[in-house]
Amino acid sequence: MKKNLPALVAGFAAGVLQVVPVIKSFSCLIILPLAGIFALSLYQKSNKIFTPIDTKTAVITGLMTGLFAALFGTFFEIIITLITKTNDLVYVVNDLYAFIESFPVDETVKSQVIALTEDVVNSIKTTGFSFLYSMSVLVNNLIINPVFAMIGALIGLKFINSKIRNN
């Protein structure tokens, strides 16, 4: 567990920031790579490593950070939706319908997509939970977050190793 503690701390922080309205739109591309760098830096400090870190450690730390960020981020988003019975999708649903109507595709496809969206929005408005929406958020986060946190850790590795070598 101690080995994964830096990833857990950084992943938790990234998971929280992912659901904070203003911050999430300001630092979208930055949060996860920075979490990866932060986790690696914590790993180096907590284990008192004074020799260059190997790439495998950086990749695993980045992946774990992204995984924790995905789990915490999804959990917080589901909980907030459950309490408030609203979310980003509910806010933009009218614009979404207008967009779907204006899109040059088959009427059948349009009506099916609108029906599916209505189903999800109604579930959220009435119960605060939609299985389809929650699964799509989870799958999304599980794919995207580890990749971007790993990229951050790989770039952070260069900085950390360069600092270690200079010292």
Added chain:
Amino acid sequence: MKIKIFLFFLILLWTAGIFIQFFIPGVNELFYALPFVERTYATVCHQQPEKLITVNGFHTLVCARCTGIYLGAFISSFAVLFLKIKNNLNLKYLLIAAVPLAGDVLLYSLGVYPYSKTVAAVTGFLLGSVGFLYIHEGIMNLLKQTNKRN
């Protein structure tokens, strides 16, 4: 070489996803995936409507700057299939590539000039193309270390 081709196709798929709206008139079934794909890119970009690249009513799923970053990474992933990139890249190249992007963000945020999609895309492209080389180097080092241990 296999990993380089895999990386290239992975980035090709990701970059093509940005332009999914442009493909929908040709392949209507892609419309079912649009809400999910939009949500995917929302994880990595603010998607402010005025900053998206719009052509004939279709727009990219990420802003001009992010589009530039991913296109840059895509071009670099194609280039590394044919060019040999030296190992142990100096960090100064990455910092130099990040300066125009950071400068653009700072200057338009301070109101020195208005937001320009072209400038955002070009500065993003520069950082994306250089940044990919460091990710590529990291993955190659990882493979080397794994092969050594085996």
